[in-house]
Amino acid sequence: MGASGRCRAQSRADTSSAAKAVRAQGSLRVQGRHGAEFPLAQEALQLWTDAAEEGDFDLVKGGNRYFRTKEDELPILQHLVEEAHKAGLTQVQLLDAAQVREIMPAATGPFLGAMWSPVDAQCQSEKGTELYTRRAEKAGAQIAFGVKVTKLIESCGRIIGVDTTAGRIQAGAVVVGAGVWTPYLAKTVGLDVPIMPVVMSELETEPVKPLFEQTIRAFGFGSRQRRNGNVVVSAGLNAKVAHGVSLADLNGLRYWLTRAMSFRKNLKVKFDLARTIEQLRHRSTLSTDLIPHVSPEPTCDRKVVHSALGRLSTVIPELQGAKATRYWGGLVDMTPDGLPIIDGHVGPEGLPLITGLAGHGFTLGPVLGEIASDLPLDGATKRDIESSGSRVTRARSTSPK
Known part of the structure; x- marks a missing residue:
């Protein structure tokens, strides 16, 4: 459809x-x-x-705005701007901190600039x-x-x-x-x-006054504010993701190993004993009998998203003290x-x-x-x-x- x-x-x-x-x-x-x-x-x-x-x-x-909070992030954002322009997105540009605040007055905290797409x-x-x-x-x-x-x-x-x-x-x-x-x-x-399931985490705050209409991405935090005032917060670029290790990881390992090593600092692994036992019982790592009838509720990494909220609150100080009222995790199908x-x-x-x-x-x-x-x-x-x-x-x- x-x-x-x-x-x-x-x-x-x-x-x-x-x-x-x-x-x-x-x-x-x-x-x-x-x-x-x-x-x-x-x-x-x-x-x-x-x-x-x-x-x-x-x-x-x-x-959408990609905040730059450190000097070493500039080359990455410059490359992304170049790629956007090649694709015809000439509106995408780099802004300094003063230009950012003209568009988002609530961003009164310290940062160096941003990549902006209107x-x-x-x-x-x-x-x-x-x-x-x-x-x-x-x-x-x-x-x-x-x-x-x-x-x-x-x-x-x-x-x-x-x-x-x-x-x-x-x-x-x-x-x-x-x-x-x-x-x-x-x-x-x-x-x-070759799919590796990972868990990404998010939280949602209590309603606060309208602060921004733009979506936000940055190294360490990402966010958007809903019409009702709730602020949704994710871990942003280079976020830490969780993966339960089992025998299923042997499938496609030759595609995954190099990639997994390159982002090992962002990968939180834990041995999934229950899943491994089920695989041994079925004598298979990819039997459809192993697919749950109802998808499991992934565990949210509250430490990661609270850290993200803290970083976001540094850039937008009026979010300091905003209480998280809801947490969730999502299973994400990553490719090599x-x-x-x-x-x-x-x-x-x-x-x-x-x-x-x-x-x-x-x-x-x-x-x-x-x-x-x-x-x-x-x-x-x-x-x-x-x-x-x-x-x-x-x-x-x-x-x-």
Whole structure:
């Protein structure tokens, strides 16, 4: 089902609730992305803007700001500005501290400057998800909650359906967008998809007076303020993420080892004994029996997000003393290069994979919906996902095509 509202195939989802499952902060960010994602993000932001004419999900086009709090961050932000300009985002620019305060008067604390994009936006993520769910149903999609897909069914090199906990569903094509559980489903047709599940943490404060409409990213904190005054805080750039180590980490280790070593300071690992015991009991590390019927509630790293709130309060002093009222963690499907897997030509025919969104997926959701419709029905998409300059990764197959 695409963002424009078209629906050329019926589908069933294996989620528990469209609204309750939302973990996204709600930032609709274009700037600060890899060049391969810029065109997708720009189109997606326009689709979000168009969708706001159909339903209210608190869309605010306040821009996005990357604060610079240390001198050694300047080369990184300069590079990001150059990449944005190459993609045609000429509005993205570096500002000094005085220029930043003209746009965000509440930023009275110490900092050196910021990278500024006036085109970015934010919204209430659960409301946005509900809008697209309603669109899908109106267009003819059948959505089933609490139903788990257990197997992809292949015949003569083509997907013909799926087995689920509610029975078999015949289908000429199946789009796999199962996040951290994608490797388990892909394995049922012999595909290896290198995904590492990590947990990112966020908190939300009590309502405070309106302080900023921009979304904020920085080394050590990220934030946005909702219309009701609540401030959502994340750990920002170079955030520490948590990962439960189990035997499943042996899958795709050759892709992951170098990357894991390079960001080891940002990776908090803990041996997942319960998961490992289950893997041994099933004599498998990727059996779909290991997929929980209801996704687990990840543990929020409160120390990390409280530190982020403290850093944010240094830049915006009026947030000092704001009390956190809600905490949550989200399972994020990381890939070895940190970019999505968008592939319609790996494994059996009729099996597009859209996964490994690495925390980028909420913004890209509308355009990914269009691609999810294009790939199985047209065999291709007009979006550039395979150009020589693109680093969008491909799944690795363990079975011949």
